[in-house]
Amino acid sequence: MAKKNRMNTAQRKQLRNKENEYIEELNKRTQEYDPKLQRATFFKDLPLCRNVLKGLSASAFVKLTAIQRESIPVSLQGHDVLAAAKTGSGKTLAFLVPVLEKLYRERWTEFDGLGALIISPTRELAMQIYEVLVKVGSQCSFSAGLVIGGKDVKYESERISKINILIGTPGRILQHLDQAVGLNASNLQMLVLDEADRCLDMGFKKTLDAIVGNLPPMRQTLLFSATQSASLADLARLSLTDYKNIGTLETGSGQQVGAANPATPDTLQQYYIDVSLPDKLDILFSFIKSHLKSKMIVFLSSGKQVHFIYETFRKMQPGISLMHLHGRQKQTARTDTLDKFVRAQQVCLFATDVVARGIDFPAVDWVVQVDCPEDADTYIHRVGRSARYGKKGKALIMLTPQEMDPFLSRLKTKKIEPEKLNIKQSKKKSIKPQLQSLLFKDPELKYLAQKAFISYIRSIYVQKDKEVFKFNEIPTEEFANSLGLPGAPKIKIKGMKAITRAKELKNSPRSLLNLAKTNEMGELEEESKPVRTKYDKMFGRKNQTVLSEHYMNITKHQTAEDDEDDFMTVKRTNHILNEQELPQLVVPTSKRGQKKALSKKASLAAKGNPTKMVFDDDGNSHPVYELEDEEDFQMRGSAESQKREFLKKETDVLSKGDKIDKQVAKERDKKRRERGSKHLEERWRRTCPGSEEPAVILGTGDLDLDMNAADESDREEPARKSRKKSNFKSAESPEEDNNAIEVEEPQTLEDLESLTARLIQG
Structure with a gap:
């Protein structure tokens, strides 16, 4: 039966010829297609292969958007593309469809190696691109892979050699290019940069240059973003010489296709409010309380601010589900938060710019920007999380009096003019007393507030636009009080060179940094610092947690001259107690209170009965007698059966x-x-041994085995010796009796x- 179903050589050759004819026809249709003359409305109107059309139809992608209509035909013709479009306009499909078409027309297989490389600046965006590719390419026979930080590198390396389409973040892709044995990019056909302006900035500059150095120069490159960088130096780094501009102003030798329009959709309503820095948290809490039926994203400038506001608002319970997302979280937590937020309908997400670009959140009602973005492009990306694919949405930004006029003028150059909103004083609520109470009770919240204060001040200091961000005009004391702090913490500001260096190292893989610290012999350089664990860092910090404070109190008297063999250390040298260290005694005034204070029994009764604890093998404490849960009792059987089992065991x-x-x-x-x-x-021996009635002696004996009987036998010892001499005489004695x-x-x-x-x- 297997031989009947198997095709012979002639049939395989005929099928291959039909496939080649079909591909030649597609290429011919693609070269003859003119986007200016043929305004396609649906995907089926474009010269696409049947497998890609089936995948698009199965994923409910039928109608073309503007960026897809203009960029896909140009990409299919083999041109490099520099494209910019409004947020939520379908840029992901605009480069995924050409990737699938390119590999199909080249008849790509797993033995041909890596055919397309898609780079994303954030992990969340890379995951979203991968999910869309799996849906659209379900009818194709290509293999795709996702490599991002936070995943198992060894697991990815074992499978990356057979990948045709690779999606990932710059750091992890460069790590695999340097370390993975089976990854070969010498035959790469297409390079795609999603959110290209973010990938080309200072944070990823060296990483991206190293990636491009491993790629062949003869390839097709696609750059997509909502805001596009037109720097000739950046384009030269990617070997873009003959490229087409889609939706951007003409720069360099590129050819203009389309027109420059506002980067925000028309269905987005944009507002701004004039608010001082100390009042921002009050306004934010009041806004959340008045929009409990909405789905909103609140953007802040740093992860420490996100963490602090999430923890404090969660304790104050505004009446809506709260979530938080920032770059310092583990990848599993970030993925879970994204999934929950996508499914939720009434929720508030506190986030940094890690989700400001490209992430498709469905049905977001409000985008609130508490902190002013670094530039107009970042503003466009943030508000783009709402009003996607023609749906309605709203955006609100809070601007201080120093930031308002300069930043609004920069938005005006992008043809963005938000409306001003006035704050109703009746709905405004001050949360400063609540924050102070929370910070007083919880030292960890106080620590988070200090770090949030410091991170915001530093974020203002490092901004390049000094007309918008005026560092010297920040009301530090009032801002600290608004966070619940009694005063402004001390801040140590580093130089700009150190900040730039830290920004570059932030997006660099740790494994590559460790390799950079090694010399040719594989040994660590002398100037490289030893590896510090998280416990070393924790104990090295000051003024953070109770544990580190206690540790500093223990070790502050230890010096380098102390002998290592000493097993006793001085914890305290000054034993004079200050007034603050003395316990505050409260003398009761009533007679009942005095009697209770002097009575041990009464004081114990007030505190409750003492409980004795036992510890198990794991070191956990338990009461000596614990009541069993009803569920556990029912699991072991009925009461009657347990009673019989207990009686049997005791018997x-x-x-x-x-x-x-x-x-x-x-x-x-x-x-x-x-x-x-x-x-x-x-x-018997003490009595006459020669007696003929031993039974009488046995009958008259007293079987007392106490110490008195033993003493009596000792007293009778001399008498026995004398009787022995008289009863048992020697034969040699002259007085011996004949009988x-x-x-x-x-x-x-x-x-x-x-x-x-x-x-x-x-």
């Missing part, structure tokens, strides 16, 4: 105990009988019985 225990007791009693009786026989033997019988002294009861028998017979 077995008692029976075993009875056997042991009987054995002990038996041995005790045996020893008592042995001691009694010895006692009788001694009594006397010479015998040995009896040693046992049998000897006494034999002696008695001889005496009776004689």
